[in-house]
Amino acid sequence: MSKKITVNTIQKFKNNKEKFSVLTAYDYSTAKYIDEAGIDIILIGDSLAMVALGYENTNAIGIEEMEIFTKAVARGVNHAMVITDMPFLSYHKTESEAVENAGKMIKAGANGVKIEGATDYIIKVIKHLTEIGIPVMGHVGFTPQFLNAIGGYNIQGKSYEATLDILEQAKKLEQAGVFSIVLEMVPEESAQYITEHLTVPTISCGAGKYCSAQVLVSDDVFGKYSEFKPKFARQYGDMKSLIFNCAKQYNEDVKNGKFPSEQEVFRLKEEELKQLKLHKDNQTNSLR
Numbered sequence: 001m002s003k004k005i006t007v008n009t010i011q012k013f014k015n016n017k018e019k020f021s022v023l024t025a026y027d028y029s030t031a032k033y034i035d036e037a038g039i040d041i042i043l044i045g046d047s048l049a050m051v052a053l054g055y056e057n058t059n060a061i062g063i064e065e066m067e068i069f070t071k072a073v074a075r076g077v078n079h080a081m082v083i084t085d086m087p088f089l090s091y092h093k094t095e096s097e098a099v100e101n102a103g104k105m106i107k108a109g110a111n112g113v114k115i116e117g118a119t120d121y122i123i124k125v126i127k128h129l130t131e132i133g134i135p136v137m138g139h140v141g142f143t144p145q146f147l148n149a150i151g152g153y154n155i156q157g158k159s160y161e162a163t164l165d166i167l168e169q170a171k172k173l174e175q176a177g178v179f180s181i182v183l184e185m186v187p188e189e190s191a192q193y194i195t196e197h198l199t200v201p202t203i204s205c206g207a208g209k210y211c212s213a214q215v216l217v218s219d220d221v222f223g224k225y226s227e228f229k230p231k232f233a234r235q236y237g238d239m240k241s242l243i244f245n246c247a248k249q250y251n252e253d254v255k256n257g258k259f260p261s262e263q264e265v266f267r268l269k270e271e272e273l274k275q276l277k278l279h280k281d282n283q284t285n286s287l288r
Contacts, residue, residue: 005040005081007112007135007179013040014201014212022203022215025073026052030218032076039080043114043215044070046085046144050227051219058144059088063101066090067108074109083137084110088145091115091125098125102134112136114182116143118169123176130177138173140166141207142185157190167194174200182215183207185232206232 003009013020020040025031026048034042048069049061063086070084084105091098102113112135115126126136141156150156157163163186170181180201183191188208195202201212219225220233226240253259268276 002038002079004079007081010041010081010180010201014199020201020213022213023221024048024216024218025076026069026218028072028076030076031073034218035077035080040213041215042073042077042080042082044073044082044084044110045114045217046087047217047219049087051217051225057147059147061087063087063090063104067104070105070108070110081111082109083112083114083135084108085114086116091122095125095128099128099132099134102129106134112179114139116140116145118172123172126173126176126178136176136178137203138170138176138178138181139184140169140173140181141183141191141205144184153185155185155187157186157194163187163190163193166190167197170194170198170202174198180213183211206230 010020012018021038022041022043023034023039024043024045024047025034026044031042044066046058046061046066049055049058049065052069053061053065055061066084066087070082074082086098086102086105090101105113113129114137115122115129116139118138118140126138129136142150142154147153157166166183166186170183173181178200180203181198182203182205183194184205184207186194186207188210191202191204191207192210195211203213203215204211205215216233217225220229220235222237222239223235223241224239224243229235250259267273
């Protein structure tokens with residue numbers, strides 16, 4: 001069994017120029033399987049708001065729901081580092097509330113948390129968390145929790161100046177103590193430049209191949225979520241068709257009597273069956 005992935009492992013990947021993988025999970029069995037597959041970081045992303053709970057966007061999910069899913073995922077993981085997204089408004093009000101909510105995720109089984117943005121306040125929160133021993137993954141570029149302020153699902157860092165601005169944000173995160181930084185929806189060249197000018201590893205979410213790692217939503221990878229597919233998400237399977245076809249066949253087998261079969265039922269012992277039939281016959285006779 002491979003050793004548990006830690007912040008030290010992640011930094012070694014960066015230092016040795018080794019790529020590492022990040023994939024989301026929201027339940028015990030999925031986490032167990034992708035952990036066994038060798039994924040390095042399993043992220044309980046707030047993307048579960050849309051793909052698992054059917055909300056319109058990620059801002060709808062709360063800390064209590066993230067805590068439940070974190071517990072489920074953590075139970076299935078032995079090897080990977082488990083990181084939980086801090087959901088919208090769970091770290092924005094006060095530093096003390098941010099610490100309390102991040103602590104809930106650690107107690108639920110996470111090895112660290114992910115926080116979006118790099119404002120002065122968020123930098124203070126991240127610094128506070130890292131100082132008390134809670135690893136933090138940063139997130140800049142397109143930040144879904146700021147969707148309304150950004151004005152839509154827009155690519156970030158599309159100019160020289162914008163690239164330098166993201167790099168400046170990333171450096172602030174680095175100085176605050178993050179162990180890695182997600183770059184979302186950033187041009188590949190911009191992400192490469194930013195990665196080359198940071199000490200901590202970067203994780204590409206639609207930011208090209210030159211980052212230290214790649215992250216995708218598992219439902220996109222497995223072909224399970226069909227409402228929306230990002231340009232940068234590669235589909236490796238077709239779980240939508242698998243689930244649909246299995247459910248359809250089961251439905252038909254139930255209604256035409258093909259399920260359950262002889263191999264799928266339990267039988268009484270012959271002596272017990274005789275007594276049951278005798279009891280039935282006696283009841284029938286008493287009604288005559």
